[in-house]
Amino acid sequence: MAQAQPEAAVAATKLPAQSQLPYPSPLMKRLGAPLLALPAYQAGTALADAPPAFTEVGLRYTHYSEDSIDQDVVIFGATDRYDIDVTQLWIEAPVGASWSVALDVQNDYQTGASPWFVGAQQDGAPGVIMSGASIQDNRVEVGVTTRYFWADGNAGFAVSHSDEDDYEASALAFDASWNTADDARTWSTSFSSSRDTLNPTQGVIPVFITEEDLDTQSGYFGVSQILSRTAIARIGLSYTLSEGYLSDPYKLRDQRPDTHERLSLSAGYRRFLIGSDASLQIDYRYYADSWGTDSHTVEVAWAQNLPGSLLTPYLRYYTQREADFFGVIANTDAQYYADDYRLSSYGAVTLGARWAVALGESWTLELEAERYMTDADWGVFDGAAAPALVDFWRGTVGITWRFD
């Protein structure tokens, strides 16, 4: 879900009349490039190689709500799962003729319960013991990004810090993208490094560590190419290495390797259909890691131009293979073991829609809702069904203001 698109805009000297939305900030579009493929960023795109011509201020609110776990598979504990409220605030602005800077602040407040471990019910079927009383936690993340622009490319440097009751993370990242002479192809790369520290909260359930660290390094390389006046494609490869404490301290039976290598290959395709005044968006990702998991992700969207707005319904399919050490009921005699449903084999379908509405020349309203559904039978990989697979709703509303 991201990458650079300077080629699309470097050359976009004829803007179609259909688009009535304020143009996305070049700075954030660039973040989509390789940089957002990294842990420290996680999203984005790119446009022309010049700083933004305006200052942008934005505010977004998101509510995330997991369905209650089925009472039939719970042996003990609460059935309510997580609810999370997310607030995002940002400002980004040009600085001089060749630089830009952005400040992002995000606050997450979460409540609910999560699976503690999986045991056997009286009939022998696996059952979940939940964490019991509701957990509350608050996370604040602050990030600053600076970017330098030149004729054929741009480069950015970012620093971010995330703090919550039991987890602290700091990250640095660098990215660059450059265009070929005809601006039809863009090469992109990025690197990031993060340091996380865990201090699990003692109380609701017993935890067996007091403080642990986790170091993560990540790199990405990709290229995007104009295929025609209405089509563009991209391909990219990312590698991430994490070393340190990778188990889940809030799960009773969870002992994971202290090294995790992750590789992912991604591809994207965009085609504008002139007759429909809409864009077809197709994205694919193949992922594999050193824990034996691999997965396929496909997302298809249809971005329909409407008077003063853009409506984008989308469908996402995800399927993963279970980790080598996963067990529906963990085998604690093994060197590594886990009963975390997130490491099991399953399939997931997401249905959603995003609607961006221009409110005059300076304001944009953004609405999005999605439903995420999982089922062990929807996957393409073999593996026993975990009893605690999660379904959730997510809804977002945001407003953006741009001014000179």
Place this chain on the structure above:
Amino acid sequence: MRYRYREHLIRGICLLGMLQLAACSSVETVAPYDRGYLAEEGMLWDESPRNAKLKGHVYTSKEASSGGAGSAGGGCGCN
């Protein structure tokens, strides 16, 4: 077992290589003045980068996979 994933990766590289070859075989030269449709909002890799960041964060915290062109883990407990 630790490096079994490389077998999967080779298969993935082959698949994407074929896709890239297919894409490059149909590349047209597009003049700068004829790239207006490519600048449409719906042609962006992400219409809303911050929304994409949040979505990636949610998926990464609920799935075993991360990374690729825009979603990866790290930076929070996410449990």
